[in-house]
Amino acid sequence: MSITDLIYLSQKSLRSNILRSILTSLGIIIGVSSVITMISIGSGARIEVEQQIERFGSNNLIVRSQSSSNRGVSMGANSVNTLTLKDMEALIEELPAIKAIAPRVSLSTQIVANGNNWLATVTGTTNDYFDLGNWKFENGRSFEEEELNSGSRVAIIGKTVQKNLFDTDNPIDEVIRINKVPFTVIGLLDAKGGTAWADLDDTVIVPLKTAKQRLVAKKFPGDQIRSMTINVRSSDLLFKTEKDVDTVMRKLHKISANGNPDFVIRNYAQFLNARQESSRVMSILLATVAGISLIVGGIGIMNIMLVTVTERTKEIGVCMSVGAKKRDILLQFLIESLMISLIGGLIGIALGLGVIFGVSEYFKWKMSLDYMSIVLSFVFSSSIGIIFGFYPARKAANLNPIDALRYE
Amino acid sequence: MININSLSKEYIMGDNKLLALDNIDLSINEGDFVSIMGSSGSGKSTLMNIIGCLDVPSSGEYHFRNNNVSTLNSNKLAELRNKDIGFVFQNFNLLPRLNAQENVVLPLLYSGKNLKERNQLAIEALESVGLKDRVHHRPNQLSGGQQQRVSIARAIAGSPKLILADEPTGALDSKTGLEIMKILNDLNAKGITIVLVTHEDDIANYGSRIIKMKDGKILEDKKNVNN
Numbered sequence: 001m002s003i004t005d006l007i008y009l010s011q012k013s014l015r016s017n018i019l020r021s022i023l024t025s026l027g028i029i030i031g032v033s034s035v036i037t038m039i040s041i042g043s044g045a046r047i048e049v050e051q052q053i054e055r056f057g058s059n060n061l062i063v064r065s066q067s068s069s070n071r072g073v074s075m076g077a078n079s080v081n082t083l084t085l086k087d088m089e090a091l092i093e094e095l096p097a098i099k100a101i102a103p104r105v106s107l108s109t110q111i112v113a114n115g116n117n118w119l120a121t122v123t124g125t126t127n128d129y130f131d132l133g134n135w136k137f138e139n140g141r142s143f144e145e146e147e148l149n150s151g152s153r154v155a156i157i158g159k160t161v162q163k164n165l166f167d168t169d170n171p172i173d174e175v176i177r178i179n180k181v182p183f184t185v186i187g188l189l190d191a192k193g194g195t196a197w198a199d200l201d202d203t204v205i206v207p208l209k210t211a212k213q214r215l216v217a218k219k220f221p222g223d224q225i226r227s228m229t230i231n232v233r234s235s236d237l238l239f240k241t242e243k244d245v246d247t248v249m250r251k252l253h254k255i256s257a258n259g260n261p262d263f264v265i266r267n268y269a270q271f272l273n274a275r276q277e278s279s280r281v282m283s284i285l286l287a288t289v290a291g292i293s294l295i296v297g298g299i300g301i302m303n304i305m306l307v308t309v310t311e312r313t314k315e316i317g318v319c320m321s322v323g324a325k326k327r328d329i330l331l332q333f334l335i336e337s338l339m340i341s342l343i344g345g346l347i348g349i350a351l352g353l354g355v356i357f358g359v360s361e362y363f364k365w366k367m368s369l370d371y372m373s374i375v376l377s378f379v380f381s382s383s384i385g386i387i388f389g390f391y392p393a394r395k396a397a398n399l400n401p402i403d404a405l406r407y408e
Numbered sequence: 409m410i411n412i413n414s415l416s417k418e419y420i421m422g423d424n425k426l427l428a429l430d431n432i433d434l435s436i437n438e439g440d441f442v443s444i445m446g447s448s449g450s451g452k453s454t455l456m457n458i459i460g461c462l463d464v465p466s467s468g469e470y471h472f473r474n475n476n477v478s479t480l481n482s483n484k485l486a487e488l489r490n491k492d493i494g495f496v497f498q499n500f501n502l503l504p505r506l507n508a509q510e511n512v513v514l515p516l517l518y519s520g521k522n523l524k525e526r527n528q529l530a531i532e533a534l535e536s537v538g539l540k541d542r543v544h545h546r547p548n549q550l551s552g553g554q555q556q557r558v559s560i561a562r563a564i565a566g567s568p569k570l571i572l573a574d575e576p577t578g579a580l581d582s583k584t585g586l587e588i589m590k591i592l593n594d595l596n597a598k599g600i601t602i603v604l605v606t607h608e609d610d611i612a613n614y615g616s617r618i619i620k621m622k623d624g625k626i627l628e629d630k631k632n633v634n635n
Contacts, residue, residue, distance in 0.1 A: 005517050016505045318501045321462060322515035322562065323490020325483050401462045405501070 001328050003335075010336040013308075014343075024304045025344025027297020028384060031290045032348025032377040033355060038286035039373035040356045045279035047368050049272050055192050055200065057134040059235050061242055062266040063087075063249070064227040082262040085223040087252055091230065094248050097237040102128035102229045105211050105220045111165065111204060113176035118164040122178055122204045124211020132231045140172045140187030143207050151209040156187035158201035178204065181214050235269065242267050294380060297344065298388035305337050305392035316396050317404030330397035337389025338382055345381030349374055409569065409601055410436040410459060415468030417454050417624075428454040430624035431468070436603065438569070441596045443604045443615030443632075451624040452605050453574065459603060460493055460572045461485045473569065490519050494563025496592075498575035500555040502547040502562075508534060509543040512562045519566060526565075533561035537591055553584035560591055570601045577611055589614050 014021045065082045088101050105124040110117060123129070127142045140156065147154050155176060162171050171185045183206060192200040212220060220226065232241045242265055255261055309316070316329055353369070360367040417429040428451045436442055446452040457463040458470060461477055464485075470477040473492060480488070489495075494515075502511045509530050516526035534543050537557040547555050556576060563571050573592060577585030593614055596602045606612050613634050620628040 001518055001520060009517075012505055314501070315503055318503065319514065319518075320486065321460070321489060321495050321501075323486050323518040323566075325486040325518070327483075328518055402457055405462070405497075 001331070006331055006335045007339070009332055010339050013312075014336060014339060020304065021340055021343065022347075024300050025297070025340050025347065027293045027295075027300050028341050028344030028381050029297075029348040029351060031292075031294035031297050031384075032345050032381055033352035034286045034290035034293065035377050035380060036349060036352030036373045037355045037359070038283045038290060039370050039376070040352075040367045041279050041286070041359075041365070042283045043370050044360070044365060044367040045276055049276055052268070052272060054134060056268055057132050057231070058269075059232045059238055060132055060268055061230040061232065061238070061245060062227060062268070063230060063245065064264050064266065065225075066262055066264045081220055081224040081226060082253065083225050083228060085225060087249065088225070088228050090252055091228075091245060091248055095241060095244050097233050097241045097244070099231045099233045100128045100132060101231070102126055102132050103208060103225045104129065104227045104229065105208065105216050105225050107179075107216050107219060109179045109215070111161065111176055111178055112180075113165045113171075113174060116165045118161060120158075120161050120202050120204050122206060122211065122215060124206050124208045124216065126208055128231070129205065129229065132229045135192075136190040138188045138190045139170065140185070142187060148207045148209060151207060151213050153181065153183045153210060153214070154186045154207065155183040156189060156205045157185055158189045158203040159191040160199055160202040161204055162188055176204075178206070179215055183210075238267065238269050294384055297341075298384040301337050301340055301385060302388040302392060304340075305333060305389055306395070308336070309333065309392050309396040312396075313399065313404050313407040316399055317401055317407065320399070320401040321405060326397040329399075330393045333393035333396050334386060334389050337393065338385040341381045341385030341389075342378070345377055348381070349377055352377070409438045409440075409473055410434070411469075411471040412459075413469045415458070415465045415470055417451075417458065417463070418466045427624050429458070429465070432624075432626060434619070434626065434629075436601065438601055439596070439599055441593075441602045441604070441614065441616045443606060443612035443618045444621060445605075445607060445609075445612050445618060446621035446627075447607065449623075450621040452621050454624075455621070456572055456574055456603065456605050459570075460495060461488045486518075490515055491566060492569045494560075494566070494568040494571045496556070496559055496563050496571060496573040496576045498578040500547070500552075500559045500579070502555055502558055504547055507544050507546050508539060508550070508558045508561075511547070511558055512565050515562060515566045529565050530561070533565040534558070536564070537561045551584075552580050553587060556580060556584075556588050557591065560588070560595075564595065564600070568600070570603065571595060573602065573604045575606055576604070577606070577608070585611070 063083065085103060088103055092098055092101060102125050106121055108119060108121050111120050126148060129135070130142055138159075142156065143154065146152070155178065157171060157176070165171070165176065166174065171188055174185050175182050176185060177183070189201070189203070206215070230241070230245065232238050245265055246261070249263055250257065250259070250261060253262055319329065356367045356369060359365055412432055412434040415429060415432045416427065419426045419428055432455065444452045444455065454463070458465055459472075461472065465478055468478075472488065475488065477485070477488070503514070506514070509527070512530040512533050513526050516529055521529070531543060534540060537560050539554060539557055539561065542550060542554060547558070550558065571592070576588055576592070580588065589611060592602055592604070604612070604615060612618050613632060616632055618628075618630060618632050619626055
């Protein structure tokens with residue numbers, strides 16, 4: 001008896017009881033959709049973390065000014081700049097674990113060039129900013145030492161700024177006006193793409209000194225800066241250095257250990273860890289659901305197949321009387337349970353894809369669809385069908401033809 | 409064709425041994441039409457099951473077309489049933505989900521015939537029992553007589569040498585019963601050996617030989633002079 005004949009007979013009997021077949025596969029449906037969702041969440045989180053490191057660089061701490069809240073009333077994030085270049089020098093001096101620090105001042109302002117107008121964030125910083133932030137140059141160069149020291153009017157722009165001011169033209173050596181001050185473009189950064197909250201390519205970078213003299217003299221008087229990116233020598237030292245930075249900064253700013261600090265330290269690794277941890281917990285949860293429902297689903301299949309064998313005892317006897325061998329009967333019931341579980345697997349895959357789509361749309365979670373997970377689901381559901389279908393099928397095959405024929 | 413020597417069959421029920429067949433000798437030649445009669449419990453069904461290779465004897469020998477059936481395993485028995493024997497049951501035993509043609513195809517499916525050939529054979533078999541226009545009907549859309557004719561078609565589709573009919577008219581009215589007997593008679597005329605189990609004298613009379621059984625023994629075995 002060929003496989004196609006077996007499949008034909010099996011689908012005939014499954015279709016005669018379609019509701020029962022679908023209800024039976026419910027456990028498999030839930031199990032398989034959980035497996036797919038679980039794997040997709042896991043690999044989505046991994047990819048997201050990799051992308052974040054790619055975008056923001058690894059082993060970085062960001063220290064930002066923060067107005068110390070006064071009796072619970074915040075004075076507003078931009079109202080004061082409490083960080084200075086002296087803080088930066090002191091940190092480098094005192095903490096050998098720090099490899100480099102990129103200071104930053106910034107403002108949002110109008111850029112004019114080529115008859116076009118664009119509002120962008122302008123950053124004043126040093127060359128370390130490019131290394132630490134994992135910025136790459138598509139065209140042109142970074143600042144020269146002389147430009148940094150003398151406060152030259154040179155600028156490096158991001159892709160979004162290029163697109164809005166110059167379209168696809170080469171912007172190098174063109175002049176842009178930042179806050180009416182003319183700057184020469186010397187570099188174009190590679191695109192990083194947007195995050196959920198900001199377009200990283202919407203940026204103009206100028207030397208720190210130039211920015212302080214020409215653009216933000218009032219906003220950042222003296223040696224005040226907005227923030228600094230601290231690069232730590234190795235990831236093992238990241239969390240210890242975070243504490244050390246806090247200690248040194250408190251000392252510099254004369255703030256007691258319990259006092260409200262006028263700065264805030266962001267550890268990007270912390271965020272990534274939390275993200276990975278939450279997706280790990282989610283995956284464990286789903287794996288548990290998947291495991292339990294696959295086993296319960298398997299038992300459900302076994303249960304229904306046992307009922308089916310009993311219901312069809314007489315039919316089995318008839319088939320045997322016309323020449324069905326044990327093997328034919330065994331295969332027929334095995335294929336029937338395999339089909340139930342595969343149908344469940346298919347519906348489960350569809351459901352899983354729906355969940356993945358829904359979650360990634362609604363929560364803006366990065367979900368990556370792994371084709372391996374679909375293969376895995378098929379393997380899972382078919383082995384469940386075979387394992388749990390074997391006992392009922394063997395029971396059917398081992399029936400005595402006469403007893404089966406006489407069964408009422 | 410069939411040679412049975414001192415064959416016994418006993419069933420063990422709890423502590424009791426039930427001797428369903430007691431030292432039976434019987435031989436049936438190719439082309440015979442044998443009616444086996446007897447009351448219930450006489451052992452006629454057990455004998456039928458053994459002849460049909462559905463059951464094996466406890467002792468004694470059964471030779472079917474040069475096969476020593478007592479020594480065959482379940483696969484070999486299935487093969488014999490598939491190729492050489494056709495069954496006709498009292499209550500038809502058709503599969504309810506399959507239509508007439510699919511029911512008739514069933515034994516051909518197990519013998520591994522290809523799709524075209526088995527559909528051809530099934531249609532021919534249904535035609536020969538006069539059901540050409542009912543091939544796509546399911547059993548519950550057919551009358552009792554038509555269902556029994558489908559089961560005869562199923563029995564003959566694989567061109568067997570032997571047809572075993574267990575009370576084939578038992579569930580039918582007498583007019584339809586006679587139609588069925590006429591079909592069996594025609595098959596016998598074409599050379600197929602028929603063994604018929606019944607307890608009705610006029611049905612048994614179709615046979616050329618009538619065997620009467622009682623308590624697991626053959627009481628009487630004679631040529632049917634009326635036939």
